[in-house]
Amino acid sequence: MSNLTKGIVLLVVILAIGAGLVVWKSKVGGNVSAQSFNSIKKEEIEMLLAEVAKNNPAILKRLKDDPEMKKTQLESLKQLLAFASEAQRQGIGTDPIGKQELENIKAEITAVNYDREVNKDKGPMPAFGFITEDQVKAYWEEDNQPKAAPSMFGPAVDPRTHEQEFQDFLNAKIELMKKGNPEMNREISDEEKNQARDVFAKMRIYNAEYARRAAAGELDKTFIDKINLQVKLQQAQFLAREYSEKVAKEMEVTDAEVEAYIKANPDIDPEQKRAKAQGILDRAKAGEDFAALANEFSEDPGNKGPDGTPQGGIYKDVPKGRMVAPFEAAALALQPGQVAPELVPTDFGFHIVKLERALEKKGGATEETYDVRHILISTAIKDPKNPMGRDTPVKDHARAKLEEEKEKKLLDEIVARNNIQVPADFDVPEPTEEQMQQMQQRQQQMMQPPPGAGPDGPGADGPPPAPPADTKKAEPKK
Numbered sequence: 521m522s523n524l525t526k527g528i529v530l531l532v533v534i535l536a537i538g539a540g541l542v543v544w545k546s547k548v549g550g551n552v553s554a555q556s557f558n559s560i561k562k563e564e565i566e567m568l569l570a571e572v573a574k575n576n577p578a579i580l581k582r583l584k585d586d587p588e589m590k591k592t593q594l595e596s597l598k599q600l601l602a603f604a605s606e607a608q609r610q611g612i613g614t615d616p617i618g619k620q621e622l623e624n625i626k627a628e629i630t631a632v633n634y635d636r637e638v639n640k641d642k643g644p645m646p647a648f649g650f651i652t653e654d655q656v657k658a659y660w661e662e663d664n665q666p667k668a669a670p671s672m673f674g675p676a677v678d679p680r681t682h683e684q685e686f687q688d689f690l691n692a693k694i695e696l697m698k699k700g701n702p703e704m705n706r707e708i709s710d711e712e713k714n715q716a717r718d719v720f721a722k723m724r725i726y727n728a729e730y731a732r733r734a735a736a737g738e739l740d741k742t743f744i745d746k747i748n749l750q751v752k753l754q755q756a757q758f759l760a761r762e763y764s765e766k767v768a769k770e771m772e773v774t775d776a777e778v779e780a781y782i783k784a785n786p787d788i789d790p791e792q793k794r795a796k797a798q799g800i801l802d803r804a805k806a807g808e809d810f811a812a813l814a815n816e817f818s819e820d821p822g823n824k825g826p827d828g829t830p831q832g833g834i835y836k837d838v839p840k841g842r843m844v845a846p847f848e849a850a851a852l853a854l855q856p857g858q859v860a861p862e863l864v865p866t867d868f869g870f871h872i873v874k875l876e877r878a879l880e881k882k883g884g885a886t887e888e889t890y891d892v893r894h895i896l897i898s899t900a901i902k903d904p905k906n907p908m909g910r911d912t913p914v915k916d917h918a919r920a921k922l923e924e925e926k927e928k929k930l931l932d933e934i935v936a937r938n939n940i941q942v943p944a945d946f947d948v949p950e951p952t953e954e955q956m957q958q959m960q961q962r963q964q965q966m967m968q969p970p971p972g973a974g975p976d977g978p979g980a981d982g983p984p985p986a987p988p989a990d991t992k993k994a995e996p997k998k
Contacts, residue, residue, distance in 0.1 A: 557604035557756045560597065562943035564749050570949055571746065577951030584948040598942045599931055600753075603760035605938035612762050620692035621758060626751045631723040633747050634730040648722035659721045686720050771930065773922040781918040790869070790899035790914050797863050797870035797897040804859050810874050810893055819869070820896035833874075833893040840879060840888050844868075851875050851892045867913040869898040 573580055583590055607613060613622055632647060639650050663681040680688070690713070698704050708716075733739050782789055800817050804810050814823060814833025823831050840848070850864045854875035864871040877891035900911035903920075912920070 555608075555752060555755060557601050557608060557752065557759070558938050559941035560601065560749075560753075560943075562946050564745075565597075565943065565946045566949070567742070567746055567749065568753075569946070573949050573951050580948055580951050584950065590945065590948070594942055594944075594946070598935060598940050600756055600760050601942070602931065602934040602938050602940045603763050604756035605940065606934045607759035607763035607766075609938070610763070610766075612766065613759050616688075617692045617695050618762065620688050621696060622755050624689055624692060625754045625758060627723050627727050629750050629754055630730055630747055631726040633743075633750070634726045637743060648719065648726065651722045651725055655725055656718065656721045659725055682721070682724070685724070686717055689720055690716055767930065771923065771926050773919050773926070777922055778915050778918045781922055782914060785918075788901055788914055788917065790865070793870060793897050793899050794863065797872065797895075800895055800897070801859075801863055801872045804872055804874070804895070805861070810859065810895075813872075814893060814895045817897070818895040819898040820894070823896075833895055834876070834891065835894070836891045837882065837889040838892060840890070843892075847871055847873065847894070851894075852879055852890065867915055868900060869896050871896055 569580060569583075583593070613619065635648055635650070639645065642650065660682060663683055693716070694708065730739070734744055786792070800813055804813055811832030811834070815830035818833050820833070822835070823833055825831055835843075840852075842848075843851070844866050846864055846866050850860045850862075850871075850873050852875070854860060854873070856875055856878050858875055860873040864873055872895040874893040875890065876893055879888050879890040881888050898911065899914050901914055901917040902911050903909055903917065
């Protein structure tokens with residue numbers, strides 16, 4: 521089901537660059553009812569791109585040079601907004617955790633952007649580094665003041681104390697973290713909790729300061745609009761992800777549907793290769809040289825050595841359990857020198873199998889292995905839309921096509937139902953020479969070796985070379 525939202529990657533990356541969300545959630549893991557997700561304006565997209573130009577101009581260059589990429593991104597954005605709107609229609613995000621996370625998104629984006637804006641000329645500093653300990657202390661001490669009284673942190677309209685707000689914030693983060701990783705069942709440490717508490721307070725301090733200054737007309741309207749748009753798109757991403765998980769079951773393709781698809785598309789039906797495979801099997805059973813037949817007919821990529829020399833279909837020293845079950849069962853049912861009397865079909869094609877050495881512990885080894893030759897007549901499919909992609913088994917190909925069809929149908933329905941409006945095109949700003957130079961400098965800094973590395977430092981010889989590819993794994997077991 522991830523296909524339903526994976527197309528939004530670039531625009532989400534663009535958004536993340538603009539927002540710079542590097543707060544506690546990366547380590548450990550608003551009023552939503554008034555928000556509308558069914559449209560975005562051309563000016564809003566261009567506003568985001570202008571911000572991206574400061575951080576990653578290479579993305580802009582790709583967009584500017586590739587009209588098809590722009591079209592794809594607009595379509596992806598339309599799908600993102602459609603999913604968010606549908607989630608909103610169905611009440612997703614109105615539960616306590618969802619509402620809290622939408623509030624968190626707004627607070628995080630606002631605080632990070634405000635921090636960058638008001639401190640941009642003060643030199644390098646970690647996020648929220650200009651907020652003092654006294655300010656944080658004052659924030660928590662406000663819990664001891666009458667709740668009805670306004671304060672430096674804004675009017676007291678929320679009945680919760682700051683401590684209660686923090687607990688709600690923390691609980692939502694932990695729940696979402698566990699949902700994303702069910703194996704994550706540990707308790708967070710006191711250090712992590714204290715770090716989260718400190719970041720939470722600083723975010724709320726900047727949020728309140730931002731709200732006061734915005735209300736007083738002290739902040740640039742373009743800056744406010746940029747924050748509002750980033751909030752909207754980040755909240756849309758969250759809602760879209762929640763909705764896609766909800767409908768994932770509906771988008772699953774059954775084995776029966778896969779079989780029906782294959783029968784309806786005889787050009788990909790594996791049975792069309794059976795006759796060819798059977799003819800080769802008959803020749804092998806009649807006594808023709810098996811290795812020669814393998815070199816002539818086998819479509820197994822593993823039948824080529826590192827220099828491209830055919831290997832006669834041999835797989836030596838195969839541990840039991842390495843190959844797919846039907847193949848191994850057929851091989852181990854033979855005596856050395858025998859050819860399996862029938863074709864062995866797997867998801868990869870039709871196999872002609874000959875056992876060379878029976879299963880044994882060879883040369884004092886602790887693991888039993890065997891030697892086997894095989895000829896593969898592949899039934900894998902190459903997707904014409906992806907000529908550079910790998911061949912895939914017929915069933916996988918059929919399943920992917922059916923998933924694509926189901927997803928497109930769902931997307932079309934949701935886009936139409938929610939009246940999603942996106943511009944037909946947008947202008948991509950030209951990255952300045954200075955912006956490109958700054959990006960190149962950042963890349964060069966990232967590529968520099970750490971202190972102590974190099975010919976005279978630790979690790980001078982570098983990591984050990986990677987082991988050669990194990991062709992036994994390549995085929996037939998994937």
